[in-house]
Amino acid sequence: MSEEDSLPFHHWLIADTSRTGTYQKAISQVVRKDDVVLDIGAGSGILSFFACLAGARKVYAVEMSGALPLARELCAGNDFNHLVEFRQGRSQEIQIPEAVDIIVSDTGCSFGLQAGLLGILLDARKRFLKPGGRIIPRSLQFFVAPVEIKDGRNLDIWKKDRYGLDLSSLRRFAANTDYHIRVGADEVLAPPALLTTIHFQEVSSPYVAGETLSVAARDGVVHGLAAWIALELAPGISFTNSPLAPTVDWLHSFFPIQTPVELKKDDRVLAKIQTNNGEVWRWNIQIESGNSNAGSSATKARFDHSTLWNFPLDPAQVKKQFPNYAPTLSRRGEAEKFLLSAFDGKQSAAEMTAELLERFSDCFPSKAAAAQFVARVIARCT
Numbered sequence: 001m002s003e004e005d006s007l008p009f010h011h012w013l014i015a016d017t018s019r020t021g022t023y024q025k026a027i028s029q030v031v032r033k034d035d036v037v038l039d040i041g042a043g044s045g046i047l048s049f050f051a052c053l054a055g056a057r058k059v060y061a062v063e064m065s066g067a068l069p070l071a072r073e074l075c076a077g078n079d080f081n082h083l084v085e086f087r088q089g090r091s092q093e094i095q096i097p098e099a100v101d102i103i104v105s106d107t108g109c110s111f112g113l114q115a116g117l118l119g120i121l122l123d124a125r126k127r128f129l130k131p132g133g134r135i136i137p138r139s140l141q142f143f144v145a146p147v148e149i150k151d152g153r154n155l156d157i158w159k160k161d162r163y164g165l166d167l168s169s170l171r172r173f174a175a176n177t178d179y180h181i182r183v184g185a186d187e188v189l190a191p192p193a194l195l196t197t198i199h200f201q202e203v204s205s206p207y208v209a210g211e212t213l214s215v216a217a218r219d220g221v222v223h224g225l226a227a228w229i230a231l232e233l234a235p236g237i238s239f240t241n242s243p244l245a246p247t248v249d250w251l252h253s254f255f256p257i258q259t260p261v262e263l264k265k266d267d268r269v270l271a272k273i274q275t276n277n278g279e280v281w282r283w284n285i286q287i288e289s290g291n292s293n294a295g296s297s298a299t300k301a302r303f304d305h306s307t308l309w310n311f312p313l314d315p316a317q318v319k320k321q322f323p324n325y326a327p328t329l330s331r332r333g334e335a336e337k338f339l340l341s342a343f344d345g346k347q348s349a350a351e352m353t354a355e356l357l358e359r360f361s362d363c364f365p366s367k368a369a370a371a372q373f374v375a376r377v378i379a380r381c382t
Contacts, residue, residue, distance in 0.1 A: 010044040010070060013106075018239060018248040023136075024050045026233035027104065030134055031056055035101040038062065038128055040091050040120060045071030045084070047104050052080045060096045062087045092123050100128050104136040110180045110241065111253035112140045112229035113278030118198070119206040135200040141230040142195040143242065144212055146269045147187045147254070148220040153179070155223070155256050175258035176309040178281050180251040183226040183243040189263060190214035192242065195227075195273055209274035215290065216267045224256035225271055225283065255283045257303040266290030267300070282306040335360040339377055349374050 014020055027047065031037060031054035039048040042061035048071070051059050061071060061084055068088050075084050087094045103124050107117055125135065158171035196210030216222075228250075230240040241250035255273070263269070268288040275281045283305050289298040319325055329337060335356060342352050349371070357370040364370040 007070065010046075010067065014044065014046060016248065019250075020046060022233060022237060022239050022248075023047055023104075023106070026136055026237045027051055028054050029234050029237065030054075030136055031102055033057075036060075036098060037102045037104060038096065038100040038124060040103065040105040040124055041114075041117075042071055042086070043067050043106070045074050045086075047106065048084055049074065049078055049080060051102070051104065052078075052083045056083065056102075058098075059084045060087060060100070061085070062089070062091045062094055064088070064090050091120050096128060099130045100133060101130055102134050102136065103129055107137060107140060107231065110229075110251045111178075111227045112142060112231065113208070113275065115279045116277050118203070118208070119277045121200060122203070122206060125200075137200060137231050137233045138235070139200065139232045140198045141232075142197070142208075142210065142227065142273075143192040143230065144195050144214070144225045144227045144255075144271060144273065145192045146189045146214055146216065146222045146263065147183055147224065147226040148189055148263075149181075149183075149187060149223045149254070153181050153254070154260070155258070156260075172258065173310055173312065175256050175303075176305045176307060177256070178307055179254040179256070181254050183228075183252040183254065185244050188226065188243060189218065189220045189222060190216050190269065192228075192244065193271075195271075206277035207274070208278075209272070211270070211272045214269040214271070216263045216265055216269070218265050220263050221260045222257070222263045222269065222287065223260050224254055225269075225273075225285065227253040227255060227273070255281070255305065257285055257301075257305070259301070259303075261287050261301045263287070264290065280306065280308050282308075331360070332363050335363050335373070336377060339374060340381060343378075343382065349378060 027050040031051050033055035034057040037051040037056045037059045039051065039059060039061045042048050042063040044067060045061055048059045048061040063071065068086055071086065075081055103121065105117070105121060107114060121135070155171055155174050158167045158174050160166045160168050193212035193214050195212050196208060198208065226243065228241045228243065230238060230242070232238040239247045241248050241252060243252055267290040270286040270288065272284040273281065285303045287300045289300055320327065338359065339352060339356055353367065353371045353374045356374065357364055357367055364373065
């Protein structure tokens with residue numbers, strides 16, 4: 001079970017009254033009587049049910065994870081079965097029988113874009129939203145600031161002579177990883193800078209990029225950039241996870257630099273951050289001296305990092321991503337192909353497990369392992 005499937009995860013979301021209550025307020029303001037609503041990433045269905053309370057005629061609740069049984073339980077318990085239709089799967093692959101007045105989705109994460117979500121919203125807006133329809137949230141602002149991270153959350157754990165070992169070879173991968181941590185206000189070295197703003201009614205591409213200039217407000221050591229959001233759900237209704245004045249208690253994103261740099265008051269930190277659909281991030285950082293006596297800014301350091309390089313690459317796996325790669329089935333792939341051919345509505349899972357174990361004993365060390373394999377394929381493909 002993934003985290004998104006689990007009851008504790010949805011417990012945490014619903015218990016977050018700042019986030020959930022703000023969504024309820026926005027949905028109550030935006031949804032009108034007899035509106036048709038599409039809820040993407042419905043989870044426990046809480047936003048769908050807010051739309052029902054606001055007067056929606058029909059709500060289509062789409063969820064890819066296994067959380068829909070939770071939503072169905074809540075739906076029945078609140079007598080909304082006549083209003084809500086559930087669809088399990090990716091929203092790009094589902095169809096609904098009518099256009100919608102409103103699309104609602106929880107974009108929430110520390111830096112505002114769950115992987116792939118912007119592309120999902122663009123697809124849903126194009127295929128499902130009526131002309132003049134509305135989207136909740138309305139807009140998303142991205143903020144960054146250089147930060148000094150003073151404990152084990154920075155990259156200095158990856159060094160020589162730690163626990164009697166040399167861990168430094170992993171530092172270059174750690175420097176290309178975006179982290180979700182809690183940043184304190186005292187760790188922020190400069191006033192926040194606006195990277196960019198997404199208006200969900202208008203955005204046309206899943207590619208997001210922006211540039212910022214931050215001027216250090218004090219001396220310190222910069223370990224990277226902290227990043228956070230301000231999310232406007234509806235006119236006048238918003239929340240933020242800013243470490244300086246938070247209205248929701250969320251973590252922040254941290255984009256590190258490989259080598260810490262001493263920062264003096266009035267030094268300049270120039271940053272460019274870009275992402276394709278929230279799936280791969282790249283951050284370029286240039287640090288310049290702010291010494292006005294020098295007559296011009298001197299560059300102290302430059303960094304170029306990307307989550308594309310956050311893990312050692314296996315050349316054999318990289319080759320499989322090429323368009324001209326011609327795949328052949330592995331032995332385990334042959335086992336799955338055989339199993340799928342047996343899905344005829346007549347053979348039981350136990351019968352298929354026995355035959356699979358007989359034909360592919362080299363793939364499964366025990367009957368239990370074969371049965372688990374059959375169960376996973378059944379869950380995924382039926």
